[in-house]
Amino acid sequence: MNAPDPFRDWDAAYVLGMLSAEERRAYEDHLTECPPCAAAVGELAGMPGILSRLSADEATALLGDAEAARALADADLAG
Numbered sequence: 001m002n003a004p005d006p007f008r009d010w011d012a013a014y015v016l017g018m019l020s021a022e023e024r025r026a027y028e029d030h031l032t033e034c035p036p037c038a039a040a041v042g043e044l045a046g047m048p049g050i051l052s053r054l055s056a057d058e059a060t061a062l063l064g065d066a067e068a069a070r071a072l073a074d075a076d077l078a079g
Contacts, residue, residue, distance in 0.1 A: 011040040015047055 007030045013019050014027050031038045054062070 005034065005037070007034070007037055008040075011037060011044055012047075015041060015044040017048075 007027055010019065010023075010027050014024065019027060027037075031041060051059070
């Protein structure tokens with residue numbers, strides 16, 4: 001039985017630029033050897049561009065969660 005892929009949940013963090021330089025290098029090395037992870041990154045590749053077109057109000061509306069909406073608004077004010 002194969003061990004679980006330790007990188008299987010890193011796709012979104014990679015696409016959104018949330019990995020450290022060391023993590024990014026390790027993940028990029030992994031992507032050359034793992035077609036499922038490379039495909040997952042490909043599916044998310046356009047997400048930063050899509051998200052950048054949303055206003056804070058639109059993003060808040062998509063969340064639908066009052067607590068998450070407050071966190072987003074606080075982050076926007078601090079940004």
